Amino acid sequence: MPELPEVEVTRRALAAELTGGRIEGVIIRSPKLRLPIPPDLPLLLPGRMLREVGRRGKYLLLTCDDGRLIIHLGMTGHLRVLPTRIAAGKHDHLDLLFSGGRTLRFNDPRKFGTVLWTEGNPLSHPLLAGIGPEPLEEGFDxxxxxxxxxxxxxxxxxxxxxxxxxxxxxxxxxxxxxxxxxxxxxxxxxxxxxxxxxxxxxxxxxxxxxxxxxxxxxxxxxxxxxxxxxxxxDFRVYGRGGEPCFGCGGMLEELRLGNRSTVFCPLCQG
DNA sequence: AGAATTACCTGAGCGC
DNA sequence: TGCGCTCAGGTAATTC
Structure with missing residues (x-):
């Protein structure tokens, strides 16, 4: 599942591939996500240039002229840049058709992802306003x-x-x-x-x-x-409950905290 | 305010 | 082969 590093890698790739590109068309194939894809995107986006690709936590911010897309990949979402028009498949929710024939495609089997449009300050958007400091920036220590x-x-x-x-x-x-x-x-x-x-x-x-x-x-x-x-x-503990600790060779234990799978070494983690 | 719980959703992996 | 079950988990909303 995409966590912050995967979102950041995606951000960099999108920025390299699509910054300066112009959106020529929008195809909503399936708007049904936990928060529905806004139905007016095909009216709002064409003609706008993608200026910058940012990130806040796991949210991607695709800044266009006078507004930006807020995209979250949820559990199973992913974005791909297709060099040409390619037929859509299962769980393909959204295509942004860019100048030059490229397509930015959003796919999400589990529908936990989010695609929204905002014309206000994105950081004061309700989804982003309450997020804590960025772990890789000043303010988190x-x-x-x-x-x-x-x-x-x-x-x-x-x-x-x-x-x-x-x-x-x-x-x-x-x-x-x-x-x-x-x-x-x-x-x-x-x-x-x-x-x-x-x-x-x-x-x-x-x-x-x-x-x-x-x-x-x-x-x-x-x-x-x-x-x-x-x-x-290769994760050192995640998904390795019952297997030997890379540090001490003892058996990793697994428990649930907040209904989340938790793995740790009872010897190395005092 | 802080903490706990639930809803949302499909695919993978399992036992039988 | 296929059925039914459990699990995976980010986030918002709800409740205590």
């Missing part, structure tokens, strides 16, 4: 985490997955960051020391940056026949 966690009894893993606390940390990277910081996921957030908050913030930044870097090197964005390859990393 151990000091911030420490201060914020003093009154929180919730498990630290749930805290860092809360988008109002920090943007874009999903289940995979929450598991990975806690393992690499040596912190047990079920620890009450308020029990973390200042040093542990420093370590956790730094580790979140590290695992996200690593994955963005590796993802960028294997991007195959233009290949129509294949799904985008994400996740170049």
């Amino acid at each position: 151990g000091d911030y985490l420490f201060t914020l966690s003093r009154t929180r009894c919730v498990a630290v893993k749930q805290l860092i997955m809360n988008s109002s606390v920090v943007a874009g940390v999903g289940n995979i990277y929450a598991n990975e960051a806690l393992f690499r910081a040596g912190i047990r996921p079920a620890r009450p957030a308020k029990s973390l020391s200042r040093e542990e908050c420093d370590s956790l913030a730094a580790t979140i930044r590290l695992v996200l940056a690593e994955s963005i870097h590796q993802g960028s090197t294997i991007m195959n964005f233009g290949v129509a026949e294949e799904p985008l390859r994400y996740h170049p990393l």
Whole structure:
């Protein structure tokens, strides 16, 4: 599932491929997403140039003349740039037809994704206004985490997955960051020391940056026949419950926190 | 305010 | 082969 690194890799690819392109047509094949695709996109978008591709958390912001598309990939959504017109398939919801014959295609089997249009300040849009600091930018560090966690009894893993606390940390990277910081996921957030908050913030930044870097090197964005390859990393704990810890060889344990699969090493994560 | 719960959705993997 | 079941999980909305 796309998490922040996958969204960032997608952002870079879209920016490289489509910045400066003009939207000539819009085809809504299936508007039915959790939030429906606005039916007036085919009237609104043609003639506008794509100026910039930004990101806020896991939301992509496709800034056009006098407005922008807000796109979230949900659990199973993906975007592809097709070099030519290619017949649509199952779960293809939306095509943006660009100048030069290229198509930006949005596909999402599970329909958790989002495509919206806004002409106001995107950061004050209801979906984006309450999102916490970007983990890779100024404002997210151990000091911030420490201060914020003093009154929180919730498990630290749930805290860092809360988008109002920090943007874009999903289940995979929450598991990975806690393992690499040596912190047990079920620890009450308020029990973390200042040093542990420093370590956790730094580790979140590290695992996200690593994955963005590796993802960028294997991007195959233009290949129509294949799904985008994400996740170049072999995860150290995610999906490995019951298997040996790479650190100590002991068996990784699995439990559920906030109804999310949680894997950790009982020895390495004190 | 913080925390817990639920709804949304389909494909994959499983046991039988 | 196929049926029915469980699981995967980001986010918003709802409730406590």
